[in-house]
Amino acid sequence: MQTFDLADSDLRTLNSTLHAQNDDTNQTAWTIENPKGAHAIACGLDAPIEVTIKGSTGYYSAGMNQQATVNIKGSAGPGVAENMMSGKVVIDGDASQYAGATGHGGLLVVKGNASSRCGISMKGINIVVHGNIGHMSAFMAQSGNLVVCGDAGDALGDSCYEARMFVRGSVKSLGADCEEKEMRPEHLEILKDLLEQAESDAKPEEFKRYGSARNLYNFNIDNAY
Amino acid sequence: MSNENNGIPRTTPRQSYTFNQDVNSDIRRAAATGIYDIRGGGAKRKVPSFDDLLFMGASISRYPLEGYREKCDTSVTIGGLNASNPIELDTPVTIAGMSFGALSGPAKEALGRGASAAGTSTTTGDGGMTPEERGHSTKLVYQYLPSRYGMNPNDLRKADAIEIVVGQGAKPGGGGMLLGQKISDRVAAMRNLPKGIDQRSACRHPDWTGPDDLEIKILELREITGWKVPIYVKVAGARPYYDVTLAVKAGADAIVLDGMQGGTAATQDVFIEHVGQPTLAIIRPAVKALQDLGMHRKVQLILSGGIRSGADVAKAMALGADAVAIGTAALIALGDNDPKWESEYNKLGTTAGAYDDWQDGLDPAGITTQDPELMARFDPIEGGRRLHNYLSVMTLEAQTIARACGKNHLHNLEPEDLVALTMEAAAMAQVPLAGTDWWPGKGGSY
Numbered sequence: 168m169q170t171f172d173l174a175d176s177d178l179r180t181l182n183s184t185l186h187a188q189n190d191d192t193n194q195t196a197w198t199i200e201n202p203k204g205a206h207a208i209a210c211g212l213d214a215p216i217e218v219t220i221k222g223s224t225g226y227y228s229a230g231m232n233q234q235a236t237v238n239i240k241g242s243a244g245p246g247v248a249e250n251m252m253s254g255k256v257v258i259d260g261d262a263s264q265y266a267g268a269t270g271h272g273g274l275l276v277v278k279g280n281a282s283s284r285c286g287i288s289m290k291g292i293n294i295v296v297h298g299n300i301g302h303m304s305a306f307m308a309q310s311g312n313l314v315v316c317g318d319a320g321d322a323l324g325d326s327c328y329e330a331r332m333f334v335r336g337s338v339k340s341l342g343a344d345c346e347e348k349e350m351r352p353e354h355l356e357i358l359k360d361l362l363e364q365a366e367s368d369a370k371p372e373e374f375k376r377y378g379s380a381r382n383l384y385n386f387n388i389d390n391a392y
Numbered sequence: 393m394s395n396e397n398n399g400i401p402r403t404t405p406r407q408s409y410t411f412n413q414d415v416n417s418d419i420r421r422a423a424a425t426g427i428y429d430i431r432g433g434g435a436k437r438k439v440p441s442f443d444d445l446l447f448m449g450a451s452i453s454r455y456p457l458e459g460y461r462e463k464c465d466t467s468v469t470i471g472g473l474n475a476s477n478p479i480e481l482d483t484p485v486t487i488a489g490m491s492f493g494a495l496s497g498p499a500k501e502a503l504g505r506g507a508s509a510a511g512t513s514t515t516t517g518d519g520g521m522t523p524e525e526r527g528h529s530t531k532l533v534y535q536y537l538p539s540r541y542g543m544n545p546n547d548l549r550k551a552d553a554i555e556i557v558v559g560q561g562a563k564p565g566g567g568g569m570l571l572g573q574k575i576s577d578r579v580a581a582m583r584n585l586p587k588g589i590d591q592r593s594a595c596r597h598p599d600w601t602g603p604d605d606l607e608i609k610i611l612e613l614r615e616i617t618g619w620k621v622p623i624y625v626k627v628a629g630a631r632p633y634y635d636v637t638l639a640v641k642a643g644a645d646a647i648v649l650d651g652m653q654g655g656t657a658a659t660q661d662v663f664i665e666h667v668g669q670p671t672l673a674i675i676r677p678a679v680k681a682l683q684d685l686g687m688h689r690k691v692q693l694i695l696s697g698g699i700r701s702g703a704d705v706a707k708a709m710a711l712g713a714d715a716v717a718i719g720t721a722a723l724i725a726l727g728d729n730d731p732k733w734e735s736e737y738n739k740l741g742t743t744a745g746a747y748d749d750w751q752d753g754l755d756p757a758g759i760t761t762q763d764p765e766l767m768a769r770f771d772p773i774e775g776g777r778r779l780h781n782y783l784s785v786m787t788l789e790a791q792t793i794a795r796a797c798g799k800n801h802l803h804n805l806e807p808e809d810l811v812a813l814t815m816e817a818a819a820m821a822q823v824p825l826a827g828t829d830w831w832p833g834k835g836g837s838y
Contacts, residue, residue: 182615206608211545211616226605227612231545246599246612252544265599269540271584287598288540290584307594309584326592328585384589385572386427 174201188214229256248275267294276365286313295365316369332377346380429661432750434653439670442707444817449796457795464791465801470692471622471645482511483787488719489535491517493579494657499759501772504528506779521547539593541583559628561650561697568593569658573753576762603638610643629674636681651697655720658751671697673820679712702789710805725782726775
């Protein structure tokens, strides 16, 4: 186990040390002490390592993650795991705005609640929120799965594309061109797998599925020329 | 038609200035389709421009340098403030961001070839980095856009600089469009979107709002790229004094400032023509902002929007820019709107020089298209050669003017070398109206 104390060192040294790890590293377990809300902690990782951050983080923690597992033993500021490509990010507490924004892959788990714009513009990432999510979540979401074990705020899935949204509780309102969709067996399989990975005891059958009505995919032109 | 009616002279048929034929055709088009007009390019309206400025040249009090013989440096370094690997350019004329999707792969390759041969940089666009472009560009600026299409850390680390796009001169406050005709299998895969849809790019970044967030976003991008490459911030010509101030405050290494003549791949015509400011109007407030912060020449200013010639380059630099970027002019150099395709432009209901329906993907020149047959008309090697030539000519022209003004580096050109032909240009550029020592607003704040 490698321990890095941000009270004694700086962000640049931390991130460059983590970036120096490659696929063959034998230093696979890292602990970061005293994050104290610092920004950009453990962003840009690209190695099969597990990083545990013992406390809450600021903006963009684990941003653009590849391969790594990042555990945040506190809450996360805006843009946690933004543009994640692969790997796994788990937040024990709550997540602020834009959690998992534009993510292309990997799994983001929020064990508390997530604020507004969770999964905005997501491009393949899977996100599981044990609690509730705020307004405008999955705005312009392109692909991937957003699983919400609690309630969703206003304008869920506004202008979304092919992303799937699963909500167990209530949805305050749906955004433009977002509608409830039929829950088919393949969707229950996806849910079952994601809930297991996220260590949630929710049952797939308790969820409703939402997605694009695809009415905004092309301009409505009366007589195009 | 007779000029008389029962012996009473007729008045000449009189077209309305307000409801002229252009306006009437817009109304008829709107009535027929129910959707606003979408097109490519920048503002076509006449605006005060660099054409309204003249260099005075040398005289008894200023002596010139010998043309072709005495050195007149054109090099520029961009991004030395924070980056360990700043961009070193042989010419201050760079290639602006244009997307793969809006342009074909071979067209992007040609931009890379031409720019590299000329010793300058080219820039990606909305849609990500293609191997053609990276492979043929010695210096590639990677745009970080609100859509984040194709955005990934691997490409980010391949870039020689990162350009965070906040706005574009053709559409300040607007996002992008790429209509279904151009969403081919490859474009759809790169953008992670269904094929054939009318794609909208977001107008705001998904994970930051405001200058305080931007500062943290820049920190994240620097951390991911190891503080190696410069980070530019591109803003439209909206509120240049404040936008430049805030971008510098957020930590930008360079500012790209884009006026309303700057092109877009596809946007509403009403947006292009009625939102934004002319390039001439935005440069002095931007330079003032840098000067007030003590950052002029430390944070580089790259001006774009309707730059066409070495004279434009020299004028931009005299007013305080460190470099310029060209987009539309580069496409014309590649062969866009070439009269040799006139019969095909006619079939599309237009004429060479006026063709701007780039969103339809039917470009006869094979540049703004994803159609394999049309793309095959365009030779990226020949296109690259033409662009290299054009960049060389622009550089030579700018040097010619600088030498005439007695400057041994383009950066030594200054506002005192210029006069204006019109009151508007004098006010915007803050140089004297020709024949006077005065400009409107002289002595004011800016």
